[in-house]
Amino acid sequence: MEGQGRETFALELDGIVKRYGNLIAVDGISLRIAKRQLYAVLGPNGAGKSTLISIAMGLVKADSGHVRLNGASEAAGLSQVGLCPQELVIWEGLTVWEQLLFMGSMHGVQRTIARRRADELLEALGLMDKKRVMASALSGGMKRRLNIMLALMHDPSVVILDEPHAGLDPQSRIWVRDFLKNLSADKTVIVTTHDMEETEKIADRAVIIDRGRVLAEDTPSNLIRSVYPAHLLELSLDGYGSQAEEITKLLAAGFPGLMQQGRMLRAESDNPLRLAGQIRERLTLAGIRDGNGEIRIRNANLEDVFIAMTGRGLRE
Amino acid sequence: MRFLVYTRKTLLETARDWKLLVFTLLFAPCFVFILYGAYGGGNPAFNIAVYNLDRQAGGSHGAGIVQALKEAAYSNGDPQFRIVLHESGSEADSLSLDSSIKKLEKRKLDAVLVLTGDTSKVIQTAAVCERAGVLQAPYHIYGDPLNGRYALAAIYAAAEVDRYVQKMTPIRLPLTLDEQFVGSGVSLSDFDQLMPGLLVLSLLNVLFTAGASFIKEIEKGTMLRLNLSLLRPREMIGGISLIQLLLGLASFALTLSAARICGFEWRGSVVAVLLVAAVSLLAVLGLALISVSFMSSVFDVMTVGMVPYFLVMFFAGLFFPLTAIELFSIGDSAFRLNDILPLSLSVSALNQALFFERGVYEIHMELLGNLIVACLYFGAGLWLFRRRHMTSR
Secondary structure, eight states: OOOOOOOGGEEEEEEEEETTTTEEEEEEEEEEEEEESSEEEOOOSSSSHHHHHHTTSSSOOSSSEEETTTTTHHHGGGGGGEEESSOOOOOOTSSSSHHHHHHHHHOOOOOOHHHHHHHHHHHTTTGGGGGTSGGGGGHHHHHHHOOOOHHHTTTTSEEEETTTTTTHHHHHHHHHHHHHHHTTTSSEEEESSSSSSHHHOOEEEEEEEEEEEEEEEEEEHHOOOHHHEEEEEEEGGGGGGGGGHHHHHHHHHOOOOOOOOEEEEEEESSHHHHHHHHHHHHHHHTTOOOOOTTTTEEOOOOOHHHHHHHHSOTTO | OOHHHHHHHHHHHHHHHHHHHHHHHHHHHHHHHHHHHOSSOOOOOOOOEEEEOOTTOOSSHHHHHHHHHHHBBBBTBBBBBEEEEEGGGGSSSSSHHHHHHHHTTTTSOSSEEOTTTTTHHHHHHHHSSTTTTSOOEEEEEOOOSSHHHHHHHHHHHHHHHHHHHHHHSSOOSSOOOOOOOOTTTOOOOOHHHHHHHHHHHHHHHHHHHHHHHHHHHHHHHHHHHHHTTTTTHHHHHHHHHHHHHHHHHHHHHHHHHHHHTOOOOOOOOOHHOOOHHHHHHHHHHHHHHHHHTTOSHHHHHHHHHHHHHHHHHHHHSSSSSOOOEEEETTTTTEEEGGGGGGHHHHHHHHHHHSSSSSOOTTTHHHHHHHHHHHHHHHHHHHHHHHHHSSSSO
């Protein structure tokens, strides 16, 4: 991306710092997010994701650093940005249709265009039959979808969604996943989330943030490969009862790559089947019964990457 | 354009929030009916126990005074007193008097009048004597000075006794009373006198609906969307204010209509009354803006909002006048310390417009003062609300 011109970036953050008293919420983050892609900002609660987005939107003032939206200053580019907050921000006393048109008018969209746009969004997010229903009467998942629609009424080129999957039922999750993927065909979609599974499915690129700093930034598959180029072998200690501690000591001595993470021993291996055989052999020699099924071989995922980077689970 | 769109949206939300709407529109009118039921529409009739201990009871002057009290009436014919007569035997003994005095304490009676045994004798003597005042007999009035009705009951009763004595004797006081009424000259009932306060109360109730409308966007987080749409504070506050202004005027009109149904009559200028209402509403909206600047939910408005509500209700003199500290005066108009409270001048202006048939010109000083106070409150509220709840760009 080094060679790309400034006009190709939807959002540029340069050396952003934000402190709240002694707490450094954002610690010198610099990011360049290219246009027309789905970009995920990952991190656990309190990582600084929402603060970073608020700074990008001009809702919170950074202590230092610069923000550019579509190559322009933040204030000038703001009209091209749509924000879908994590909380449900809807007008309960208006119908779905009324508030879509209201939001369009607030952004200066002509009424005929706003009507067409509202119809498109209702169709795309499966709420056409709820058009005349009061927002207060919608289900939780429907309200979430309406929350997203309201951010899109003025047809922004950059859409920022804060935890769009939170509180969604499986049906709504699929709707939103497909919708966001389609949306990123001609818009820049920035999603903050700590849902790694969803990110792997839809994101073009992802950044992992923790304690206000960027830990890694790449495509999801590259992120995984950079940390876990091989397969993962996991041995669950749950089936061994009081022998768990003895097994941990025994295997740690024989297999230096095997790391304990909670009630799990985990190792990365190019040949996990051979490693599994060696572990079973060692356990048999030590007179420990091989707990059938306790050894599992799988591909690494983004959550593994995060754990490897920060040493703690994402949902702590 | 965005102002109109926002105003329409506020109208829809206000109309659909029917509980708050009903409270704002009907609270004051219902209060009118309740007060009418409590006070009645006429002039106050004072409850007096009369002990006629005159020894020539029956056809005597004691009985004459009792009859005069029974016949005493206001100019519209409403009786001045409701008499409980005690004339003879155990009905008029000291135990009975003690019982009546206890009723004074409980305010079941406003005054107790005791005509002593020599009442007829002294009046008859005075009627034939050339020199009056040779013989004197007291008549007693008992009352609770803490009861506001006692003073009026005692004055009216004493005046009636004096009138009777002067009618029956050649005694004439050196000074004669010539009473002149200001205003329409029509006597006002307790109910009538409460009307300016009730009308202003109908405007003050807008404090809650306006506060709720302003704070709802903050509480629900929708202010975030409005901020991102770069909606100007004046468009949002203007939209809400316009709807609340109309709501307040509707409540005012309903309260006035309820009062008319209950017999309240006024001949003042409609324009003056409406102007007072509109300016007062501006002050109420300013007060709502100031209040919600320090709040974060509709619940806060309905609970903490009671503080400014009662503060204004009591200290602006909506229902009873307070001792005022004069700050300065311009011409005949004095400005008092509590005039800095919104609606204080509104009560005064409405009093003049409703009861003294004053027009816009006659109350222009009150209107101007009220307008200045309203603008100060609204301006301060606007500044505070923007500063605390709206992203300024």
